[in-house]
Amino acid sequence: MIGKLTLKDGTTLHGKSFGYETSTSGEVVFSTGMVGYPESITDPSYRGQILVLTYPLIGNYGVPNKKYWESSQIQIKGLIVSDYIDTYSHHSAKMSLGSWLKKEKIPALQIKDTRFLTKKIRVEGAMLGKVLLKQNVDWYDPDKDDLVAEVSLKKPLTVGRGKIKVGLLDCGTKRNIINELVKRGVEVSVLPHDYDFSLGKRFHALIVSNGPGNPKRATPAVKAVQQALQKNIPILGICLGNQLLTLAVGGDTRKLKFGHRSQNQPCLLVGTNKCFLTTQNHGYVVSKIPKGFREWFVNANDQTNEGIIHEKYPIMSVQFHPEATPGPEDTDWIFDFFLKNAKV
């Protein structure tokens, strides 16, 4: 079946469907990573978005077992690729990407000129779009919702066992953040985004996870971070967590024109010659460093903020994903650095 992708500005592109045959709408964004489509599309940070993958051949190695996904389901609203490969080949594959998308009722189109789409988004900014396969649907703007509330878990959950007890404020966390912590002998309590830290349970440290959407809409999460700060809990923010921490302590955020979604973002450790290759997936960025903090990392390409760190206390956050998946694992030391500084 041939479907179409219509952008808010009227641009319409046709493509063969290879997912579930239904219409959808959301914000159209692109990612330039060349591997890791199962990890990407299960990343809750993509909530509300129609994802365009710039690497043209997608589906090559099929879909692995659930345990390699970043959450329990596909999070994107729709997928656009140039050349979908149905005849996958890999020892870990359980099914094809197309059948998975169908199973999870996510539409997907093969639009040959994904480069045209990418350039359009680069020049004009991320824009709303619809994938139309049958019925028409209304435009949907994810910036207007508190998406964090949608993806966060409802009741706390404990993973792993250990003396070190770390809270993880789930704003749409990727599984690998939990894995990275458990690997280090940490007992992780995954907490809902609006968790009440005055309840009394004590944590040695808190991780504020990644997640989707506009940080300014995530007011319950910002409030939770403020509570944790009052309790003097060491904090590490990741991606959206960087923005939530910033907002919690009086800094500011803004929307990037088209965001950073790739596995090759260079981040300089400020004040050194050290540069790290990182995975990123964000549309918003810290625009004002809060008082008492200094810039920790900066993007070597566009000089945007990539992390902040408190002058005195073990409170820090990064805009990139130290847990990778997909992408390079060059910054997993952030977890060690944080745990060491949190003196847990």
Place this chain on the structure above:
Amino acid sequence: MQKYKKILVLGSGPLKIGQAGEFDYSGSQAIKALKEEGIQTVLINPNIATIQTSHDLADTVYFLPITEYFVQKVIEKEKPDGILLSFGGQTALNCGVNLYESGVLKKNKVSVLGTPIESIILTEDRKKFANHLHSIKVPTPKSYAITSTKQIQTILRKPDFNFPFMVRAAYTLGGQKSGVARNKKQLKEIVEDAFSFSPQVLIEQYLHHYKEIEYEVVRDPYDNCITVCNMENMDPLGIHTGDSVVVAPSQTLNNYEYHFLRKVSIQIVRSLGIVGECNVQFALNPNPKNGQIEFYVIEVNARLSRSSALASKATGYPLAYVAAKLALGKGLSQITNQITKITQTFFEPALDYVVVKIPRWDIEKFKGAEEDIGSGMKSVGEVMGIGRTFEEAYQKAIRMLDLDLEGATVRRLLKNGKTLIQLLQKPTPKRMFALSEAIRKRMSVERIYKLTGIDPWFLYRIKKIVDEEKSIPSSISRLTPKKLRTLKELGFSDKYIGELVGTTGLKIRALRKKFKIIPSIFQIDTLAGEFPARTNYLYLTYNGTHHDVEPLKREGVVVLGSGPYRIGCSVEFDWTSVRTVTGLKKHKKKSIIINCNPETVSTDYDISDRLYFEELTFERIADIYDFENPGGIILSVGGQTPNNRSGSLKEYGCKILGTEPKNIERAENRSQFSKLLDKLEIIQPAWDKFTNTETALRFAEKVGYPVIMRPSYVLSGTLMRICHNKAELSKYLKKATVISKEYPLTLSKFVVDAKEVEYDAVAQNGKVLIGLISEHIENAGVHSGDATIVYPAQKVYLETQRKIEDVGRKLAKELSISGPFNIQFLAKENQISVIEINLRSSRTFPFLSKASGIDLIELSVDAFFNSAKPANFTPPRSIIVKVPQFSFARLTGADPLLHVEMASTGEVACFGEDLEEAYFKGALAVGDTIPKKGIFISIQGSRNKEDFLASVRKLKKLKIPLYGTEKTNKFLNNNGIPCNHVHKIHESKKLNVLHLFQQGKVDLVINIVNTDARKDVDDSSQMRRAVIDHNITLLTDFKKAKLFVNALHDKELSDLQIKSWDEYLGKP
């Protein structure tokens, strides 16, 4: 950051199998990077056809052998404070390591820039390196090093170590002398062979059908690391990566595998303290036990390599340029990304396309050479197809090979008596086409995978091509726009579609344009569109609907490059292409290069105003022409491939700069050209065309033997050759493919003992601007590409020279030549005759330009625009000799005897005060050695023996023993020359020739063959092969051998002057 004033760069020398044009690219980029920092550069490279030895790159160039002796001399003279070893392949690296170990570098206070030399030494010793990797918990295949054949028994007793084994010789380039042994007999054979090349041989566990994956890693002095690119070999482990079809990025690895191997490669590079570039090759199990990862590191190259050149072109990331900057102490984030100009070089390119590299082999050009491919590299060049589907990139690459193969489903190569199973099982250059044939014959993907080890993913892609082809309608009228578009998206050519529906490519082209199916022009921008790029690195795809760039129109001039390197077309045509681009700048034109060879400098991001990394097919050139609507197109600088397009492009309406295509046709069509020569009263050797045996034999009788036979359609194994008598000619004429109505055979009189003289010239509107005469050392009968060439000509009478110039003027006028041309003459006793004319720049253009100091290409470009002035020119005082490089050692089974068909893979040229000095340097630069142990002499024919006697007497000076088989030995003894008798190989007595070689008693073999007696040639071929396999210097041409002996007699190593190019040209 330490400041350097003067840096010495070592090149890689002549092109040979395993070390080719990629090092011209890396050296040129390095020199540019150094120059930008205001550092003086000195380059040693005897390869005169390279771009790096052009006058606008290195400040000082030495055309000298890259050996310890010469490099040391240059160091002592130039006193550089730094040296770069990693830009000139294994040759530069080995030489540098030796200079370090002998203390020369330290004594002369020369620091090695970039990766510490200790690390290089570590990576070069397989055993020590394996231990190092184990110490950082990185696995390598189980491997044992042996230093004698006796140790084989010990190896076979090792626990958990069973057949099959991979055997490799240590310290060799491109996997020379290695192979898979499946039983004791094979093991013994391969080991013995390997020992002739290396004192250490490794026997390794063979990883059957593992995937082969490579990473290109860069590390800066601040320990920042990136992997610029990963690549996957379509062929499984066991086939040298240089002989594999390679895709970038990897296609069948998931995120876990991709990043796991990436992390390991970075770990290795950090542990070695690499500063610059490093290549890491992995073997990866496609079906690991318990679903985890199972891998081994199989090779690490701590230098720029063929793979890094490919990675650089595949991604647009200027690896060599960056590596040179890092060697100076810069950090990755301090270097601007040359493609985007707004980002920096610490990042990993994101591709929004796929590239497929396919090697180009020319194995059939070598008599006796085995066609199977394996762990030792045999290919002579490569191409890279870029597309947005694998199918598109793959089919493009197949056409880029320039072998008249229209796509993945061509069957032509399969008609050779082998079964499909055999073709699949045993890797050969034909296997690619057996894949599609097997799929067509409904063999299952699973079965093909089992037979070939090629991952089903690739087989499914090829299946898609085959399936799409199957459903093509039988007539053009039923070809729908939808079907045609799908075919184009999968990389089918107009011509092939035409063949399938029974029409021409041009008709399909017209239909396609009517349907508005035209390719999109996309940029390669390193970041998949995330940042605006100022890059002019482009490709065409049918998987797109927009163009990334605007046409250049009248301002633009298209320059067609040379395509893949192959026998007969190599870096010299890249030099001419690059110089043309430079020449165009003067005329305020924007250059548009089309080329598809990742080993070239012409495809570098900063050479032309626009680079189309594309096919040199008519279809693609016309597509680009349609889009750009340029001011003109130049096809006389990229060798024969572009020249072949002149007719079709002219007909299509392209404006061709230079000589008119109708005159090109008059020169290239033998009959027309012959008439033209008759009209101008220019002598040519008698010749004619024949469609049947009787008339051909009658002609040969009439003109007298020997004759040269040229089949008009070159099929595998049927080559041009000289026939000395009726029996020989009749024998070849009996072969069905040699002569037929469709493909007439050309016979021409072969003049014995004639000299061959080359005339290279540039003309404007039929008036010669400059003409240079050079001569071959060898008599006619050796292909001009294999000949040793001297400039200025030393033994050509003035009268003869005058006649040659006269013919040059006449032909230039008659053909209204504008631009470069070359005429080959035969000269005998003041009589000259014309063999052929080429209305394009010839192989000798860089050589002569550099020898004379006049850039013949710049002059040609001026001539294209009608603004050239006759060159004011006095011939140089010094002499320069071009010496060919052969790669017979790589081509198991090939007879190294020279023929009328070209066999050399590269060349060098060196200057000297006299012929002997210049030749001596050249001979040493192609790897010939000064004999120190003994000389084996075998001279066939009594006249040859008599004529060579004086030369043998001169060898006395060397004070080393001579050896000869029965007749030669007797002849020399009778003439009072002491000589030791050895038996022939087939006599298999002690001591036969083979024993002599095996025991290392000789280091020079002179084998002059009586070419008019086929039997003698065949008898001695086994001996010549043994010479090559034992890495001994071999001389087979009478006149060349004489010159070599004269040089040995007249010159000591210390007589060879260490003078730079400028000094020879008399420049300040």
